[in-house]
Amino acid sequence: MSQLHNRSSESHKPELIINAGSIDEVRRYLAAGVDAVTVGDLTYAERLPGSMSASDIAQAVQIAHADGRSVYVVVNKIIDNRLLDGLPGYLRSLEQAGVDAVIFGDPSVLMAVKDHQIDLKLHWSAEMTTTNYMTANYWASKGASRTLLARELNLEEIAAFKRHADHEVQVQVHGITNIYHSKRKLVKHYLNHQGRELEPIHQEDGKILYLIEVERPEERYPIIENENGTHIMSSEDYCYLECLDELMEHAIDSFYIEGLLKSVEYNETVIRSYRQAIDAYVSDPASYECQDEWLDAIHELQDPGRELTFGFLFKEQVY
Amino acid sequence: MTITMSREEMLGLRRKLATPELLAPAGNLEKLKFAIRYGADAVYIGGQQYGLRSNADNFSFDQMREGVAYARQHGAKVFVATNIYAHHEDLPGLRDYLSELDRVGIDAIIVADPAIIETAKLAAPNVELHLSTQQSTLNWQAVRFWKEEGVSRVVLAREVSMQEIHEIKEHVDIEIEVFIHGAMCSSYSGRCVLSNHFTDRDSNRGGCCQSCRWKYDLFVSEEEAMTESHSAQLFTEQDNSFTMGSKDLCMIEHVPAMIRSGVDSFKIEGRMKSIHYVATVVNAYRQAIDSYMKDPFSYVLKQQWLEEIGKAANRPLNTGFFFEEPDHEDHIYIPEEKPQDYDFAGLVMEFDETTGIAVIEQRNHFRPGQEVEFFGPEGTHFKQVVGPITDEEDQPLDAARHPLQRIRMHVDQPVKRFDMMRMRKRMS
Numbered sequence: 121m122s123q124l125h126n127r128s129s130e131s132h133k134p135e136l137i138i139n140a141g142s143i144d145e146v147r148r149y150l151a152a153g154v155d156a157v158t159v160g161d162l163t164y165a166e167r168l169p170g171s172m173s174a175s176d177i178a179q180a181v182q183i184a185h186a187d188g189r190s191v192y193v194v195v196n197k198i199i200d201n202r203l204l205d206g207l208p209g210y211l212r213s214l215e216q217a218g219v220d221a222v223i224f225g226d227p228s229v230l231m232a233v234k235d236h237q238i239d240l241k242l243h244w245s246a247e248m249t250t251t252n253y254m255t256a257n258y259w260a261s262k263g264a265s266r267t268l269l270a271r272e273l274n275l276e277e278i279a280a281f282k283r284h285a286d287h288e289v290q291v292q293v294h295g296i297t298n299i300y301h302s303k304r305k306l307v308k309h310y311l312n313h314q315g316r317e318l319e320p321i322h323q324e325d326g327k328i329l330y331l332i333e334v335e336r337p338e339e340r341y342p343i344i345e346n347e348n349g350t351h352i353m354s355s356e357d358y359c360y361l362e363c364l365d366e367l368m369e370h371a372i373d374s375f376y377i378e379g380l381l382k383s384v385e386y387n388e389t390v391i392r393s394y395r396q397a398i399d400a401y402v403s404d405p406a407s408y409e410c411q412d413e414w415l416d417a418i419h420e421l422q423d424p425g426r427e428l429t430f431g432f433l434f435k436e437q438v439y
Numbered sequence: 440m441t442i443t444m445s446r447e448e449m450l451g452l453r454r455k456l457a458t459p460e461l462l463a464p465a466g467n468l469e470k471l472k473f474a475i476r477y478g479a480d481a482v483y484i485g486g487q488q489y490g491l492r493s494n495a496d497n498f499s500f501d502q503m504r505e506g507v508a509y510a511r512q513h514g515a516k517v518f519v520a521t522n523i524y525a526h527h528e529d530l531p532g533l534r535d536y537l538s539e540l541d542r543v544g545i546d547a548i549i550v551a552d553p554a555i556i557e558t559a560k561l562a563a564p565n566v567e568l569h570l571s572t573q574q575s576t577l578n579w580q581a582v583r584f585w586k587e588e589g590v591s592r593v594v595l596a597r598e599v600s601m602q603e604i605h606e607i608k609e610h611v612d613i614e615i616e617v618f619i620h621g622a623m624c625s626s627y628s629g630r631c632v633l634s635n636h637f638t639d640r641d642s643n644r645g646g647c648c649q650s651c652r653w654k655y656d657l658f659v660s661e662e663e664a665m666t667e668s669h670s671a672q673l674f675t676e677q678d679n680s681f682t683m684g685s686k687d688l689c690m691i692e693h694v695p696a697m698i699r700s701g702v703d704s705f706k707i708e709g710r711m712k713s714i715h716y717v718a719t720v721v722n723a724y725r726q727a728i729d730s731y732m733k734d735p736f737s738y739v740l741k742q743q744w745l746e747e748i749g750k751a752a753n754r755p756l757n758t759g760f761f762f763e764e765p766d767h768e769d770h771i772y773i774p775e776e777k778p779q780d781y782d783f784a785g786l787v788m789e790f791d792e793t794t795g796i797a798v799i800e801q802r803n804h805f806r807p808g809q810e811v812e813f814f815g816p817e818g819t820h821f822k823q824v825v826g827p828i829t830d831e832e833d834q835p836l837d838a839a840r841h842p843l844q845r846i847r848m849h850v851d852q853p854v855k856r857f858d859m860m861r862m863r864k865r866m867s
Contacts, residue, residue: 198575198577198596198627198630199577199578199580199581200577200578200598200599200603201577201578201579201603201606201607203578204578204579204580226578226581227580227581227584227585228578228580228581228584230584231580231581231583231584232580247630248629248630248631248632248635248643249524249551249552249573249629249630249643251524251525251526251552251643252524252525252526252527252529252530252552252554253527254525254530254553254554254557254558255524255525255552255553255554258553258554258556258557259553272632272635272636272641273526277526277527280527281527284527299631299632299633299635299636300626300630300631300632300633300651300683301626301627301630301631302625302626302627302683303598303627303760303764304625304683304685304764304765304769304770305764306625306681306683306770307657308767309765309766309767309769309770310657310681310767310770310772311673312766312767313679313767313770313772314674314678327659327660327661328659328660328665329657329658329659329660329673330657330658330659330660330665330670331655331656331657331658331681332655332656332658333637333650333653333654333655334653334654334655334656334680335653336637340658340665341655342665343657350683352633352683354636355636423664423665424664425664425665426665432635435639436639437635437639437640437641437644437646438639438640438641438646439493439640439641439644439645439646
């Protein structure tokens with residue numbers, strides 16, 4: 121521990137990231153204070169706040185780079201044969217756009233980068249299966265420079281992950297998480313079973329489909345259906361703001377805010393709170409205290425149907 | 440055994456067909472023996488650690504040694520499932536565990552996590568690596584990656600189509616295994632943490648509590664808030680609940696197409712299933728595979744195989760993603776209803792051809808007057824009514840009441856040692 125505190129705090133300033141679904145969102149989130157945004161195209165990504173074309177992504181890179189910020193592109197699709205033909209070309213266009221990294225889970229992305237000698241930084245994310253540093257170091261040895269941790273890890277596991285990882289570690293600190301992903305179109309099937317059709321009632325209209333399990337009437341699990349299948353999301357929003365200093369003590373490299381299913385105003389507020397916390401800690405770790413007003417600002421805009429929680433940070437899981 | 444296909448049958452392709460491996464689950468030593476007796480070329484088991492069925496019996500190293508010895512005698516292989524996604528606390532001990540598997544003589548481990556793959560390369564050099572379906576591998580470039588990493592077989596994702604299997608086999612020379620029968624995750628395998636979020640049980644370390652089969656109600660919010668006052672329900676009181684639970688996979692009607700796809704290993708799901716289930720399902724596929732390989736041109740799907748599969752089925756069946764994407768008919772919305780349910784009543788231990796008397800080891804209560812059915816790996820298949828039964832000292836019995844009790848009874852047709860006797864479950 122003492123070793124951590126002796127290092128210069130500046131070198132430990134963690135990055136703050138959010139996902140954005142449009143150029144407008146990119147601009148607004150950068151203005152609110154993130155160091156990087158993630159964007160993507162739904163053809164190659166599982167779920168996004170909005171799908172952006174390669175030219176949109178190139179524009180986002182220009183905007184971010186002009187201000188010394190970064191753009192990462194989500195290419196986390198579970199890829200099938202049909203997508204392989206277009207993959208190298210897509211990755212080449214991202215390389216040419218100058219994106220700062222590509223987030224991948226499927227090994228075919230590694231093969232494309234290697235076979236076609238595409239110069240891209242790679243961040244490894246296999247979502248809920250990124251659970252130990254040894255596996256992360258394996259993917260680092262294949263070319264990944266960062267690992268995005270599973271959201272079902274506790275603080276001890278996160279700290280050990282960073283201690284043993286030979287590359288950067290990113291932790292989701294706020295927002296919803298994906299807890300189930302199927303190729304099947306479950307909402308469509310269910311409505312067909314009832315003899316009904318699915319109307320276009322997705323989040324474009326600000327409407328959210330959600331499930332309630334019969335024995336958990338207070339827990340609402342959003343369900344997103346897109347061309348990649350069905351995604352069931354957590355009933356809670358993670359909020360690690362009060363533990364951010366602990367995560368910074370453990371020298372976590374990057375903090376991710378999941379902006380999915382939230383308004384831009386909400387996300388801007390979350391960014392501002394975390395921004396202030398990071399800046400305050402970095403400028404003077406010894407006298408850092410989490411300020412109520414940072415949390416209050418988020419609570420004010422928080423959906424009353426969704427609880428803010430510490431996720432798995434202090435949980436023990438059994439099996 | 441190989442067969443050269445005719446031009447007609449292969450639509451212009453001419454190639455050798457290889458007999459696929461039939462790979463069966465074995466939840467314990469007894470199931471292992473039955474799976475092999477009834478026709479499995481290989482079985483997969485779980486050890487005390489690192490597998491995905493923490494509730495199953497699972498094998499100690501001693502039991503594994505006995506299982507491997509039995510399998511060797513019968514020309515079969517034994518694989519061990521070590522397909523968790525490890526957390527840090529699972530890493531100490533991993534090396535010792537894997538090297539013990541090597542010493543036991545296990546043929547392969549089924550593995551998803553590269554931490555375990557890398558450890559096994561060092562600790563268990565004689566054990567083959569089979570990439571688990573938990574990696575959800577769908578494309579041939581990913582298969583090529585794993586081949587280069589030293590994996591000798593890839594168990595494909597349950598979302599692959601027949602066409603995609605063909606493409607993968609065309610592009611990469613590696614053994615391919617697919618599930619052909621049994622229960623399925625409706626999610627991409629490994630990409631589900633419902634159990635973690637509902638019950639703090641880690642689904643990717645064997646704690647899955649099958650939340651996908653629970654009942655849910657579907658709502659839509661009116662605004663970006665999910666409170667009750669702002670939501671509409673997308674069901675009426677008469678509607679069945681929403682669920683993610685899928686029907687079970689069954690490819691018994693498509694064995695020729697599966698063989699022609701070039702799949703090297705046909706896998707049956709179900710380490711938690713009964714001996715009766717494993718024996719019945721393995722027996723049906725064994726007969727279908729052998730019948731096709733013996734003479735593909737005169738192959739006919741036998742009604743008997745379908746009926747046999749039906750006797751072991753736990754849920755309605757379908758063909759998964761092999762031919763087309765599943766739709767609303769491939770999920771189980773209505774309360775599950777079993778058309779027939781059978782018990783393993785007894786096991787044939789001896790048979791005297793001259794008297795027609797068999798010695799049966801009791802596995803479930805039965806009595807004279809009940810209809811039973813005999814079946815076995817060498818063609819035994821008939822029904823009869825149980826006549827008078829006696830114990831081994833020829834004392835008459837009114838019922839076979841005690842587990843493993845040996846009784847004597849007349850059988851209507853010849854039976855063989857290890858043929859099974861089943862009967863319909865009594866309605867409770």
